[in-house]
Amino acid sequence: MWFFNFCKSSIGRKFFMALSGLLLLAFLAVHAFGNAAIYAGSKYFQFYADFLHNFPVLVLLASVGLGSVLVLHIVLGLSLFLEKRQRTGRYEVYARLTENTFASRTMGYTGLFILLFLIIHVTTFVFAPGSDTPISVVVMERFSSFFFSLFYLVSFIALGVHLNHGFFSMMQTFGFNHPRYDKTISVLTVAVPVAFLVIFGGIPLYFMSGAGASFMHH
Amino acid sequence: MKTIDLTLKIWRQKNNDALGGFETYLLRDISTDMSFLEMLDVLNEQLTAEGKIPVAFDHDCREGICGSCGAMVNGIAHGPVKLNNLCQLHMRAFNSGDTLVIEPFRSRAFPIRKDLMVDRSALDRIIQAGGYVSVNTGGGVDGNAIPISSETAELAMDSAACVGCGACVASCPNDAAMLFTGAKITQLGLLPQGQPERKERARAMVTQMDKEGFGFCSNERECQAQCPKGISIRSIARMNRDFFRGSLFGE
Ligand code: HEM
Ligand code: FES
Numbered sequence: 233m234w235f236f237n238f239c240k241s242s243i244g245r246k247f248f249m250a251l252s253g254l255l256l257l258a259f260l261a262v263h264a265f266g267n268a269a270i271y272a273g274s275k276y277f278q279f280y281a282d283f284l285h286n287f288p289v290l291v292l293l294a295s296v297g298l299g300s301v302l303v304l305h306i307v308l309g310l311s312l313f314l315e316k317r318q319r320t321g322r323y324e325v326y327a328r329l330t331e332n333t334f335a336s337r338t339m340g341y342t343g344l345f346i347l348l349f350l351i352i353h354v355t356t357f358v359f360a361p362g363s364d365t366p367i368s369v370v371v372m373e374r375f376s377s378f379f380f381s382l383f384y385l386v387s388f389i390a391l392g393v394h395l396n397h398g399f400f401s402m403m404q405t406f407g408f409n410h411p412r413y414d415k416t417i418s419v420l421t422v423a424v425p426v427a428f429l430v431i432f433g434g435i436p437l438y439f440m441s442g443a444g445a446s447f448m449h450h
Numbered sequence: 451m452k453t454i455d456l457t458l459k460i461w462r463q464k465n466n467d468a469l470g471g472f473e474t475y476l477l478r479d480i481s482t483d484m485s486f487l488e489m490l491d492v493l494n495e496q497l498t499a500e501g502k503i504p505v506a507f508d509h510d511c512r513e514g515i516c517g518s519c520g521a522m523v524n525g526i527a528h529g530p531v532k533l534n535n536l537c538q539l540h541m542r543a544f545n546s547g548d549t550l551v552i553e554p555f556r557s558r559a560f561p562i563r564k565d566l567m568v569d570r571s572a573l574d575r576i577i578q579a580g581g582y583v584s585v586n587t588g589g590g591v592d593g594n595a596i597p598i599s600s601e602t603a604e605l606a607m608d609s610a611a612c613v614g615c616g617a618c619v620a621s622c623p624n625d626a627a628m629l630f631t632g633a634k635i636t637q638l639g640l641l642p643q644g645q646p647e648r649k650e651r652a653r654a655m656v657t658q659m660d661k662e663g664f665g666f667c668s669n670e671r672e673c674q675a676q677c678p679k680g681i682s683i684r685s686i687a688r689m690n691r692d693f694f695r696g697s698l699f700g701e
Contacts, residue, residue, distance in 0.1 A: 238697040242626070242666040243656055243690055312666060319558075319625040319665050324461075324472065325551045327525035329532075329621075329675035336670050401669040407694070409687035 243405075245308060250405040252305035253398055257424075259298055264431040271438065274368035274448050281367045306347060313340030335397035342394040349387035372447055375439035382440075388433040392425035399424050453479040454546035458493065460505055461553045466561040466569075472551075482542040486529060487512060487519060489541055506564040514538040514678070517613030520620070521566045522553040527617035527676045535615060535678045555620035558663040559627070570616045572662040573630055577614075579658035580651035581634040583643045596642050609637040611679040618673035618681070624665035629673035631659050632685035635692055649700040652692035 238244040266284075269277040284291060317340075320326070335342075356374060357367070375381050400421045403409070408417065438444045456477045463470025477496070480489055487509050494504035510518040514535040521536055523529035529539045544550070554562055559572040610633075618629035635652055638644030644651070667686060674683045
């Protein structure tokens, strides 16, 4: 069957890797946009959170969909990563001529770090707080811990490194590699990770630097 | 005439089932004008004179066009000089006192025949699966009957420059044959004669590539960096597009 054959093939597996990566990216973009409300103050952020919770069915559907995409991405990504580790060690001496391979070589590790982050993130902000504490208060409390904020910052750096190779890799896998797109893709390969790093990484920095002290007053 | 002394660590293996290992050889007074294969010839004469078995390696044209030769030299396919087949590598690329580690092109799909000689017929079977155009009847067509722009002809020629040496497979961290297969698909896919079988070609060749046991692609770009013919990973992107179309809309 054509679909089954496609899924089994080397390029088919890469296609689902890229597709799941793209969906995760789309989610991240929406999430970043929503979280940016933190910079406006707790009132706006609380409003955004309450607004989302007016649509419990939508939130549930989105969570289940996102979870499945993530599982697909992780299972495929790790199987590719483990296979790569087996195959790379076949020489006594092996040299790389490609420049800047740090991001591509560490995809599995940065990916696993993001997974660790996601587990901690979801348990902290989705499952742990009782329904009686407003989310804006929980955010304020958690980020007042230096190490918690630092962990967030490191995670976003890992995400940035993951996306630095991930974005280029995704475009190439989808078949976008043509002189016409070279410039756009090389700009986005840097701009997309940096944009996420600035918006997400800014949140722990905002609280660490003391600028977040006014968070509850707005 | 400038000469250099070298230490060679060469992989020796009787056949695919035998256990292999490195042997170390000292070579003196090697002319820097020699090619890498001539240097190995000198070593083999020395070994023969000592009553030992010479090092087996593949070669044919010795002018960089047949794709027979190839080995990893200090971890790089065809050695340290870019855009070069092993037979066109010259000893002036090295300094006296250098140690060269020489290994065969390794891949799950390339069984070792002997020493540095590997069986690359897996690549031939990928071609047989679809790397052709079928012209079943009729007389020879006039050379200029089908107009092709010179840009297209040049691009197709860039991919046709692939000699099938296997350096892309050997240098890929994932042991993938994507650059080779992509080049063969691109070469035909750019030309009008390649259109009728285009979708089916990608599907058949990729299926064969997977069957041979080659790895997947994680876009490391190492194949492109080590290819002696400078084939670009754009050809892999084109193969992906053709493969999607072939899988979705093929016969
Ligand atoms: C929000 C989180 C994540 C995003 C936005 C994301 C995004 C991406 C993207 C866009 C790609 C490129 C796909 C391609 O090569 O075509 C990718 C590849 C990859 N991801 Fe993620 N990812 C995330 C989380 C994870 C996690 C949790 C893992 C767990 C191990 C992971 C492991 C991998 C691996 C190993 C690859 C590379 C596969 C290869 O070698 O080509 N990722 N990711
Ligand atoms: S011997 Fe023909 S390419 Fe090297």
